[in-house]
Amino acid sequence: xxxxxxxxxxxxxxxxxxxxxxxxxxxxxxxxxxxxxxxxxxxxxxxxxxxxxxxxxxxxxxxxxxxxxxxxxxxxxxxxxxxxxx
Numbered sequence: 294x295x296x297x298x299x300x301x302x303x304x305x306x307x308x309x310x311x312x313x314x315x316x317x318x319x320x321x322x323x324x325x326x327x328x329x330x331x332x333x334x335x336x337x338x339x340x341x342x343x344x345x346x347x348x349x350x351x352x353x354x355x356x357x358x359x360x361x362x363x364x365x366x367x368x369x370x371x372x373x374x375x376x377x378x379x
Contacts, residue, residue, distance in 0.1 A: 316360070323353045 330346045333339040 319353070319356070323350070323357070326350055326353070 326346050326349055330343065330350060333343045333346070336343070
């Protein structure tokens with residue numbers, strides 16, 4: 294089955310929707326973690342949780358950087374393809 298067939302059947306759009314939904318959950322978790330980190334800052338009794346959150350946020354920042362770089366490359370590709378069509 295080719296790409297156009299999958300597009301007609303809606304499987305491509307459904308897959309893209311699933312990726313978008315997963316990323317939305319990721320962003321919500323990221324924002325929640327950042328808020329919790331800020332709340333725990335300077336509270337020595339929560340040092341272990343603070344360090345765990347800090348480590349998780351650093352990993353999430355890496356993922357966000359990779360996604361951002363991929364988006365920039367993809368947008369450039371889309372723009373160049375559209376320019377060729379015109």
